[in-house]
Amino acid sequence: MLATAKTAAARTLFNPAFARDVVKGLTRKRQKTLPAAWFYDDVGSALFEAITLLPEYGLTRADARLLACGAAEMVRTAGHPELLIELGSGSGVKTRHLLTAAARAGEVRYIPIDVSRSALEGCAKALGGVERVSVEPVEATYLDGIRRALRRRKPGGRAMVLFLGSTIGNFSATGAARFLARIQTLLRAGDSFLLGADLVKARARLLAAYDDPVGVTAAFNLNLLARINRELGGEFDLARFAHEARYDERHARVEMHLRSRVAQQVYIAEPGLTVSFSAGETIWTESSHKFRAEDLAAMGERAGWECARQWVDREWGFAETLFVKP
Numbered sequence: 276m277l278a279t280a281k282t283a284a285a286r287t288l289f290n291p292a293f294a295r296d297v298v299k300g301l302t303r304k305r306q307k308t309l310p311a312a313w314f315y316d317d318v319g320s321a322l323f324e325a326i327t328l329l330p331e332y333g334l335t336r337a338d339a340r341l342l343a344c345g346a347a348e349m350v351r352t353a354g355h356p357e358l359l360i361e362l363g364s365g366s367g368v369k370t371r372h373l374l375t376a377a378a379r380a381g382e383v384r385y386i387p388i389d390v391s392r393s394a395l396e397g398c399a400k401a402l403g404g405v406e407r408v409s410v411e412p413v414e415a416t417y418l419d420g421i422r423r424a425l426r427r428r429k430p431g432g433r434a435m436v437l438f439l440g441s442t443i444g445n446f447s448a449t450g451a452a453r454f455l456a457r458i459q460t461l462l463r464a465g466d467s468f469l470l471g472a473d474l475v476k477a478r479a480r481l482l483a484a485y486d487d488p489v490g491v492t493a494a495f496n497l498n499l500l501a502r503i504n505r506e507l508g509g510e511f512d513l514a515r516f517a518h519e520a521r522y523d524e525r526h527a528r529v530e531m532h533l534r535s536r537v538a539q540q541v542y543i544a545e546p547g548l549t550v551s552f553s554a555g556e557t558i559w560t561e562s563s564h565k566f567r568a569e570d571l572a573a574m575g576e577r578a579g580w581e582c583a584r585q586w587v588d589r590e591w592g593f594a595e596t597l598f599v600k601p
Contacts, residue, residue: 288505298548306559307557309499339372341586342369346375347376352584355377356433356466357381359434362438365398366398371402375406384408421436435467436466445561451574456579468597468598474568484529486519507546510541510543515536531561566594581599
């Protein structure tokens with residue numbers, strides 16, 4: 276009876292794109308992988324919000340400090356946009372500074388884009404009371420969400436795309452450059468793009484941020500397997516996997532892995548797949564690349580943007596870079 280209920284629940288939640296990525300990633304011969312984009316179901320989004328409050332994870336606070344101090348100048352340099360589009364908005368709380376600054380010049384439409392419905396609901400609740408700002412959430416992937424958001428632009432109005440919190444670090448170097456170029460092609464001359472990015476810092480400080488002593492980051496990582504269980508009828512025993520954070524200095528990236536504690540086989544019902552793991556074998560779930568401030572400006576310029584201004588938080592090591600489409 277319980278197995279039947281579990282299968283029925285999985286079918287209700289079934290996402291074919293998720294299933295395809297799970298099959299592709301877990302059948303790789305050399306290194307099993309799962310895309311970081313699938314972290315953010317409702318449970319994952321809530322766990323990530325908890326991570327941002329941890330003392331070891333200074334990234335979010337640095338991001339918020341820069342926005343609090345520089346919002347007025349950011350909006351002014353961007354030409355007072357009336358349409359603000361945020362990618363992967365999460366709760367959207369730190370965006371309040373930009374919205375308040377933008378609304379001083381007139382009515383503003385804020386369109387948060389996220390794949391998590393609960394995150395969007397929380398964002399709308401948190402920011403719905405900002406004066407002269409209408410909040411219009413879009414549940415979508417980044418590029419599709421931008422296209423949909425731009426249809427709401429007023430004639431002659433400027434748009435500003437926000438990509439905060441260093442999510443750009445989850446892309447490969449080539450993937451990040453390609454992503455910036457694709458966004459540039461969707462926008463008009465005079466539109467802008469505000470990019471948040473974590474900077475290179477000491478190994479010990481980075482590893483502490485991605486492997487906190489409380490275990491919140493571990494729960495966030497393991498939830499990816501729990502999501503497979505919930506949505507695809509997976510049979511992962513989470514106690515048989517361990518969270519692991521590594522720092523690759525050569526590529527300036529923190530890697531998150533899920534390490535199999537024992538040799539085991541795991542069945543996933545919806546694709547009808549059995550996955551074998553050897554003891555110590557890992558699933559690579561996330562890469563968080565770290566940057567140098569000057570490299571961020573150069574990356575955007577290679578993608579066709581002009582770097583208008585950059586703000587750097589020295590306490591943690593974080594940058595906000597404002598690009599404008601020429």
